[in-house]
Amino acid sequence: MKEEALKIKTVDVKSFRQVDLKKKTRVGESLIQILLFMAGVLSIFTTIAIVYELGKEAMLFFGDPDVTLVKFFTMTRWQPGIGQYGIAALVSATLTTSFIAILIALPLGLASAVYLSEYASPKARGVLKPVLEILAGIPTVVYGYFALLFVTPILKTIFEDRIQVYNMLSAGLVMGIMILPLIASMSEDALSAVPRALREGAYAMGATRLETSLQIVVPAALSGIGAAVIVGVSRAVGETMIVAVAAGAGPNFSFNPLDAAETMTGHIARISGGDLSYNTIDYTSLFAIALMLFLVTLVLNLISQWIVNRFREKYE
Template sequence: MTTSTAAAPAAGALPVTSERLKKKRTRHVKERAIEALLFFAAFISVFTTAAILYVLISESVLFFQQVSIFDFLTDTQWTPLFADPHYGILPLLSGTITVAGVGLLLAIPVGTIIAVYLSEFASVGVREVVKPLLEMLAGVPTIVFGYFALLFVTPLLQRIFPDLPGFNMLSAGLVVGIMIVPYISSLAEDAMRAVPMSLREGSYAMGATRFQTAIKVVAPAATSGIAAACILGVSRAVGETMVVAVAAGMQPKFTFNPMEGAGTITAYIVQVALGDLPHGELAYQTIFAAGLTLVLLTLVFNILGYWLRRKFRETY
């Protein structure tokens, strides 16, 4: 009787162990499936980037077989659709950099100030109202911003500058700056809120005010995140299309004067892509050379942002 009683748990332990092994095997399969799904998502991102680069480079090689790279980088005229074609990218580059520069002169200080306010001074209620409104601003279609620049900002600027033409890079740049403020403010605010509270408490214990703590403690500690937000804003401004196509005009001109109209790389790509040029012609291949230039320009800014993040992380 004693033997059978002692043996009963041992016999009953087998189903329990088997059930545990079954659950463990099922969990292992689920984890493998999740890993495969995540790998597939990462692979799609890398594959898409590689495919874009392949298309741009392969078409650009055909373009540079007929056009000198030296002329492409030094000529100050961009008239590939004219009877006397010139293929200098400098006019498009100057327009792109000027519009992006005007936008960043507005967006970086305004976005950073908004981030400091939301992170260090705003109450919870104000933050819950202001931040969704900023994110909603980021969702407005860019074509709407373009007509806002053309029909509202330009006439407003013409009251201050009577000689300002209807198409100009100043109004386009200002609206691009307004458009990228939510990106910079949101990311910078997240970076500042990630700063440990112990740093703020230590600053308060030393007698610093809230403003001094925000400027001299929190902002330097979050510099890598703020720099990343600004670099993202740069990339967004450089790649903007519809605002500059509507408000800045699409006439390539080598100038850095924001009071004049000019064309940008993205505006030219839109202009040619919507035309009747057949695929394979030299004039059509110019959009791939211009697109490759834009990708390289964005890559330079991303590398600069990566270097800044590493530098400030080492410093702080």
């Protein structure tokens, strides 16, 4: 002990840089600060640019003397070429498919997350999590044809003539399967982040695993689960390929999942794929749809955020 202490004393102070209290310029620090700032600015700038471009083109659409906001929001048919401007015909399909998707993905995703974080042995988790993540890596066009060629025939045997070949139910169900891994994985992260001490406190009160999971851990993780749902909803609303392939190829104001209908994204993809001439009403209308899509996502995000803030239980 004593020898070691002596050794430390023999290190020469002169081996260090001379202490100088004067302010110095540190080039590395300034450089990295500028770089990080630029990275932040870039992402904000991109968002602003997109909104600007959308807004500019959409203004051309709304600038048309025949188009009014009243028509836009109250008509139930969408065919700008012949004076039908009812965005509801597209919004209805987006809401219906997204709603079905969340109806599938939220309970199943949350259940898988609770299983993975609270019940699964480390071994089971080691197998299941990667599988879940593979599911998230499947291209959406594959999901689209899975819906059309596998799920729809099954639904046909159940609903027979009442269901159409292209229908929102099949697209919504498969979209739910698509966002399930996302919600499961993000929720699992949120659940795992809840301190062990809270679980131990619950178990020490004579709580079962289920009571602890559902009544202590899930409420404590609600902000993270809410974030997962927000991302999931946004993915569902913005999803294009599945609905384009399986939901239908024509605007149809309907909330009946058995009907064929076209979502906002599906419509944009189909119309812009054809020979569309510049500055026609059909062309500018696409930007109006995109702006509406932006708005729907925003509103859904705000609603989710509100629900989370209302019900979450804050630890710390």
